[in-house]
Amino acid sequence: xxxxxxxxxxxxxxxxxxxxxxxxxxxxxxxxxxxxxxxxxxxxxxxxxxxxxxxxxxxxxxxxxxxxxxxxxxxxxxxxxxxxxxxxxxxxxxxxxxxxxxxxxxxxxxxxxxxxxxxxxxxxxxxxxxxxxxxxxxxxxxxxxxxxxxxxxxxxxxxxxxxxxxxxxxxxxxxxxxxxxxxxxxxxxxxxxxxxxxxxxxxxxxxxxxxxxxxxxxxxxxxxxxxxxxxxxxxxxxxxxxxxxxxxxxxxxxxxxxxxxxxxxxxxxxxxxxxxxxxxxxxxxxxxxxxxxxxxxxxxxxxxxxxxxxxxxxxxxxxxxxxxxxxxxxxxxxxxxxxxxxxxxxxxxxxxxxxxxxxxxxxxxxxxxxxxx
Amino acid sequence: xxxxxxxxxxxxxxxxxxxxxxxxxxxxxxxxxxxxxxxxxxxxxxxxxxxxxxxxxxxxxxxxxxxxxxxxxxxxxxxxxxxxxxxxxxxxxxxxxxxxxxxxxxxxxxxxxxxxxxxxxxxxxxxxxxxxxxxxxxxxxxxxxxxxxxxxxxxxxxxxxxxxxxxxxxxxxxxxxxxxxxxxxxxxxxxxxxxxxxxxxxxxxxxxxxxxxxxxxxxxxxxxxxxxxxxxxxxxxxxxxxxxxxxxxxxxxxxxxxxxxxxxxxxxxxxxxxxxxxxxxxxxxxxxxxxxxxxxxxxxxxxxxxxxxxxxxxxxxxxxxxxxxxxxxxxxxxxxxxxxxxxxxxxxxxxxxxxxxxxxxxxxxxxxxxxxxxxxxxxxxxxxxxxxxxxxxxxxxxxxxxxxxxxxxxxxxxxxxxxxxxxxxxxxxxxxxxxxxxxxxxxxxxxxxxxxxxxxxxxxxxxxxxxxxxxxxxxxxxxxxxxxxxxxxxxxxxxxxxxxxxxxxxxxx
Numbered sequence: 001x002x003x004x005x006x007x008x009x010x011x012x013x014x015x016x017x018x019x020x021x022x023x024x025x026x027x028x029x030x031x032x033x034x035x036x037x038x039x040x041x042x043x044x045x046x047x048x049x050x051x052x053x054x055x056x057x058x059x060x061x062x063x064x065x066x067x068x069x070x071x072x073x074x075x076x077x078x079x080x081x082x083x084x085x086x087x088x089x090x091x092x093x094x095x096x097x098x099x100x101x102x103x104x105x106x107x108x109x110x111x112x113x114x115x116x117x118x119x120x121x122x123x124x125x126x127x128x129x130x131x132x133x134x135x136x137x138x139x140x141x142x143x144x145x146x147x148x149x150x151x152x153x154x155x156x157x158x159x160x161x162x163x164x165x166x167x168x169x170x171x172x173x174x175x176x177x178x179x180x181x182x183x184x185x186x187x188x189x190x191x192x193x194x195x196x197x198x199x200x201x202x203x204x205x206x207x208x209x210x211x212x213x214x215x216x217x218x219x220x221x222x223x224x225x226x227x228x229x230x231x232x233x234x235x236x237x238x239x240x241x242x243x244x245x246x247x248x249x250x251x252x253x254x255x256x257x258x259x260x261x262x263x264x265x266x267x268x269x270x271x272x273x274x275x276x277x278x279x280x281x282x283x284x285x286x287x288x289x290x291x292x293x294x295x296x297x298x299x300x301x302x303x304x305x306x307x308x309x310x311x312x313x314x315x316x317x318x319x320x321x322x323x324x325x326x327x328x329x330x331x332x333x334x335x336x337x338x339x340x341x342x343x344x345x346x347x348x349x350x351x352x353x354x355x356x357x358x359x360x361x362x363x364x365x366x367x368x369x370x371x372x373x
Numbered sequence: 374x375x376x377x378x379x380x381x382x383x384x385x386x387x388x389x390x391x392x393x394x395x396x397x398x399x400x401x402x403x404x405x406x407x408x409x410x411x412x413x414x415x416x417x418x419x420x421x422x423x424x425x426x427x428x429x430x431x432x433x434x435x436x437x438x439x440x441x442x443x444x445x446x447x448x449x450x451x452x453x454x455x456x457x458x459x460x461x462x463x464x465x466x467x468x469x470x471x472x473x474x475x476x477x478x479x480x481x482x483x484x485x486x487x488x489x490x491x492x493x494x495x496x497x498x499x500x501x502x503x504x505x506x507x508x509x510x511x512x513x514x515x516x517x518x519x520x521x522x523x524x525x526x527x528x529x530x531x532x533x534x535x536x537x538x539x540x541x542x543x544x545x546x547x548x549x550x551x552x553x554x555x556x557x558x559x560x561x562x563x564x565x566x567x568x569x570x571x572x573x574x575x576x577x578x579x580x581x582x583x584x585x586x587x588x589x590x591x592x593x594x595x596x597x598x599x600x601x602x603x604x605x606x607x608x609x610x611x612x613x614x615x616x617x618x619x620x621x622x623x624x625x626x627x628x629x630x631x632x633x634x635x636x637x638x639x640x641x642x643x644x645x646x647x648x649x650x651x652x653x654x655x656x657x658x659x660x661x662x663x664x665x666x667x668x669x670x671x672x673x674x675x676x677x678x679x680x681x682x683x684x685x686x687x688x689x690x691x692x693x694x695x696x697x698x699x700x701x702x703x704x705x706x707x708x709x710x711x712x713x714x715x716x717x718x719x720x721x722x723x724x725x726x727x728x729x730x731x732x733x734x735x736x737x738x739x740x741x742x743x744x745x746x747x748x749x750x751x752x753x754x755x756x757x758x759x760x761x762x763x764x765x766x767x768x769x770x771x772x773x774x775x776x777x778x779x780x781x782x783x784x785x786x787x788x789x790x791x792x793x794x795x796x797x798x799x800x801x802x803x804x805x806x807x808x809x810x811x812x813x814x815x816x817x818x819x820x821x822x823x824x825x826x827x828x829x830x831x832x833x834x835x836x837x838x839x840x841x842x843x844x845x846x847x848x849x850x851x852x853x854x855x856x857x858x859x860x861x862x863x864x865x866x867x868x869x870x871x872x873x874x875x876x877x878x879x880x881x882x
Contacts, residue, residue: 131613149545223751228743235729239725240740242686243712243741243795244713245709298731303731
């Protein structure tokens with residue numbers, strides 16, 4: 001009951017903000033709401049302005065592109081994570097999947113020796129990319145089936161896969177790193193570094209990959225039946241199921257997509273580094289979750305969008321790179337990143353506790369609604 | 374009002390109490406008396422201001438104007454705790470017990486009896502036992518609340534209120550989830566409480582039920598009090614007239630259209646009981662429903678109505694029998710396949726099973742028919758908008774438009790969204806589980822009118838209800854279920870007594 005009490009107070013607060021700003025900015029413009037809903041965007045602007053003042057090197061196209069290629073890794077993970085979080089789940093395995101994908105790619109680039117036939121196969125890069133994505137999809141499939149069919153809580157299932165995928169990556173390399181991913185022209189498998197190093201119109205390929213994946217995910221969410229299914233599954237799985245939404249299939253698929261996103265991120269990262277280590281991507285899942293949350297998605301599912309998630313990824317990336325550039329110790333970087341995440345979650349809860357009273361504004365519904373709900 | 378003296382005198386009074394949220398006035402100067410040792414029932418449609426008034430009386434919210442008198446002296450409470458200290462307790466429709474804790478722990482939750490060495494469990498247990506004896510309920514203080522039946526849980530809530538010496542007990546829809554026998558137990562408890570001088574404020578949508586127990590009736594409409602009278606001067610018709618403000622009728626069976634072929638045939642259907650293994654919630658039940666026909670399914674809670682409808686819809690597995698839609702067996706078809714073939718269910722609990730709260734009115738309406746506006750890979754926004762607008766018009770939903778938040782609608786309009794969502798799939802057979810639950814009488818009539826219109830266009834309709842009055846409205850046939858079987862079947866000329874006797878209600882009462 002105290003909830004609705006707070007709600008009423010919060011509601012009258014926005015009421016006053018509304019009145020105050022209406023005169024200044026014309027009708028229907030609400031500064032408080034704009035600042036709240038565009039918070040990731042304003043945070044990004046604030047970060048860019050602050051670091052540009054602190055360091056002469058920060059504000060340059062070159063630096064932005066470098067930072068963007070760092071963001072690409074987190075961004076790819078975050079897009080997949082976002083799909084999972086929209087259904088009300090969580091995918092803790094993406095960091096490990098990224099590492100495993102890198103190792104699988106590295107393994108394939110070294111050539112596969114088939115002893116039975118006495119030949120060594122050197123698959124071309126496009127085959128490597130497809131097989132690596134398939135590995136990511138497989139990890140996601142296991143996650144999805146465990147969660148949707150066997151009803152294992154998402155947190156536990158993906159935590160398990162976090163360990164398994166990392167362990168497999170370590171086993172494959174015996175803990176070592178594949179260093180030579182360039183391929184050899186005579187073997188016809190060159191071009192792996194293209195993903196990480198090449199640029200199109202001066203934009204790193206990794207950033208373009210992120211843009212393409214984000215665009216695809218955005219179309220998927222906004223313009224396809226599957227997208228609507230994802231939102232409804234996260235909003236109310238029981239209601240979605242009774243409306244004919246194949247909730248289980250949707251759940252499995254979002255984890256598969258998340259696994260594929262992680263695999264793509266693994267490819268881009270190992271290409272950027274031209275090496276694939278089994279420990280790559282450790283704790284990246286947490287960064288990805290942070291990006292999604294900063295982007296305004298609700299961890300309870302049903303709310304969020306790709307634009308916000310990308311902004312969230314840029315906020316984290318630009319912040320941590322900025323801290324490096326101005327020479328803040330990495331320990332402080334950790335503290336700052338954590339503070340930003342807590343602040344983001346705080347604002348999320350303000351935004352979403354804010355919405356319910358908006359309906360309570362109409363007593364026709366509110367008075368009874370509260371007790372019926 | 375009724376005579377002076379201790380019993381019957383006004384113990385709690387609201388004087389010109391008003392409450393506004395922003396520009397909207399939820400209560401417009403209401404006067405309301407609670408009489409000592411008597412039950413005062415508050416009647417009104419959803420949104421009439423009942424809950425707002427109750428929240429004010431129990432200290433959840435403060436009035437914008439007016440005053441509250443307790444024993445004739447003005448009081449102001451700033452929280453439910455303050456109200457509780459003054460002897461006013463509220464029992465919400467949704468019980469606020471911790472299911473994992475025992476009865477004892479729930480009763481003393483937040484005000485444990487402590488000694489120097491910790492909680493005095495023995496003393497708590499003794500007091501709990503004493504309370505249960507007073508209420509004549511055989512509930513062991515150490516039973517976890519989740520093991521109790523809903524009616525018993527309600528008794529625990531009442532015991533908790535009594536343990537803080539509540540003099541005034543506010544009960545918001547206490548019977549909505551109770552079976553007839555549990556309601557009887559509750560009413561007995563209420564009568565005992567009255568005898569001890571406890572004053573009760575009662576809110577219920579079950580008008581007939583409330584009439585059995587109440588001493589005074591107060592009717593609210595649109596935030597103002599439209600009528601009040603002692604029990605002896607009123608009847609059902611008086612309440613309804615004052616609630617709705619006009620003569621009101623839930624309709625009669627639609628006529629003048631042809632009843633078609635069998636649309637839905639259920640043959641020996643059995644559904645296992647989820648809570649008790651080996652038992653059947655629906656037991657070898659057969660039923661036929663024709664196109665253009667409206668069938669009402671009446672029964673007590675636990676009679677198996679919901680299980681049967683959910684099994685036909687594909688939500689629950691069956692343990693035997695067949696379901697045929699227009700002559701073709703459904704077998705193991707998924708919910709989506711059944712919807713595609715024209716069989717839909719409007720679930721009982723619209724918040725839990727019907728609506729996606731995070732989505733807009735339009736997105737909710739179109740959720741079950743996404744395929745209808747998808748071309749190739751992508752959805753067509755224009756077609757979706759058309760579908761949503763048509764639905765809003767057809768089902769007469771009062772909303773600002775498809776973009777509106779689902780939470781901004783009243784209960785009745787939310788229910789219409791759930792119905793509209795299923796009707797948008799162009800079904801042949803529509804099943805509605807308690808379509809009138811928790812919606813006001815005006816919305817109820819509109820829902821029934823919609824169903825009657827659907828039947829005239831050849832839709833086969835089956836709806837379940839636990840209010841006898843709703844059986845004798847638009848239904849061509851009334852089927853009474855009892856313990857998973859059909860116990861009787863009536864035409865529209867049946868009497869309430871016949872129906873209630875067939876359901877087993879009369880035996881209990």
